[in-house]
Every structure is written in C-alpha cells, then in structure tokens.
Amino acid sequence: MKFFIDTANLEEITEANALGVLDGVTTNPSLMAKEGISGAENVLNHYKAICGIVDGPISAEVISTDFEGMIREGEVLAALHENIVVKIPMIKDGVKAIRYFSSKGIKTNCTLIFSAGQALLAAKAGATYVSPFIGRLDDISVDGLELIKQIRLIFDNYGYETQILAASVRHAMHIIKCAELGSDVMTGPLSAMLSLLNHPLTDSGLAKFLADHKKVNG
DSSP: EEEEEOOOOOHHHHHHHHHTTOOOOOOOOHHHHHHHSSSHHHHHHHHHHHHHHOOSOEEEEOOEEEEEEHHHHHHHHHOOOOOEEEEEEHHHHHHHHHHHHHHTTTOEEEEEEOOOOHHHHOOOOOOOSEEBBHHHHHHHHHHHHHHHHHHHHHHHHHHHHOEEEEEEEOSHHHHHHHHHHHHHHHEEOOOHHTTTOOHHHHHHHHHHHHHHHHHHHH
16 A cells, blocks of 8 residues: 655655655645745645655645636646656546546546545546545544445456555554555554554664663673
C-alpha cells in the first residue's frame, strides 16, 4: 500500500519524505488556506515546491465546479509537472471532466467519494484514483472501512485499474485496516503515519536493552 501525506505544509512533507516511506502528496483548497497560501500564482508555485520535494503523485485540486472551468484549471495544473494528478470533485461535470482528462492521458483523482456508486462512476469515467473519505463517514456513524471493502470488491469484479486512495485517514488502525482490505493508497496527516511507530512493548523493550547495556558497560 502506498503512503501519501495529506497536507500543504512543506516542513511536514519534507519530514515524511525523509522517513523513507512517502509515495506521494494530496492537497485541497482547505489545506492550502491553512498554510496561508492564496492567489492563483502562489498556489501554483506552492505545487511546484511540493513537486521539488517528493518524486511521486501530487494531487492538485481544481476549484471550479463547471466542466469548462475544471478543464481550464486542470490543464494548467497538469502542465506544472509530470507528477501532478488533477483532483476533481465527484459531481456530474466532474465525471465528464475525468473522462476528458483520461482521453488526454492526464491523471485524475476523484475526490469527495462517499458511496460505492460514486466510486463506480469515477472508475468507468477513467479516474486514476478514487478517494473515499473514511474518516468523515466515521464522523457521522457510518463505517468508512466498509466502503473500502465494497469498492475493492466491485473494482476486482470488473478489473477496473482505478486505484482506491483511502482519504481522511485519522489514525494507525485506519491505516492497518485499509491495508488489510486492499486499499491501493492511503492518505493522511503525518501524525497518522508516525503513530504506526508506537507500541508500549517496543518502548519498554528498548529501555530494558539500554539499561542492561549500561549495567555491563557503565
């Protein structure tokens, strides 16, 4: 399973990349705003900076909600760098835009997926990735992991090459369960990745090793 980091923070991206397990980055307008990145030129330059850190897919989201606007924005984004993946919302014109970009060989990530039907439409349109938001489903007492399971079954049934990108991942168990269910990619904050490091027996075991070494060696 590939690991993407969901942020626009360059320091966090650099730290995750230095860990040696980072495969890509996802962003969205909210994450850009969180970092104080505003204005079309500044946003484009920020995407270029991210591409300079990580050699992997970088999802860059359009903000238009009409077909023509999404095409116009998406073509500008795709021209920034070969690793850019145009992130498209799951709406009617978004599905049309995904088909257009697919016909042009431009990679896409269909975002804001909350049902298996939405994922199926995106896959049929030729999306490179679909992003089911499992954490947001959990927030409304719906099992987000069950959606990953459904999409995996449907894609496997019909041989869709669209990759399942589990989004809105919150913690270590989300990551582990997504891996068990066959998600192709997970994207989440740096804290979720780092949480995989933690286990109390690792901490106590290391403390004992170091204490025993000190007894013998001073």
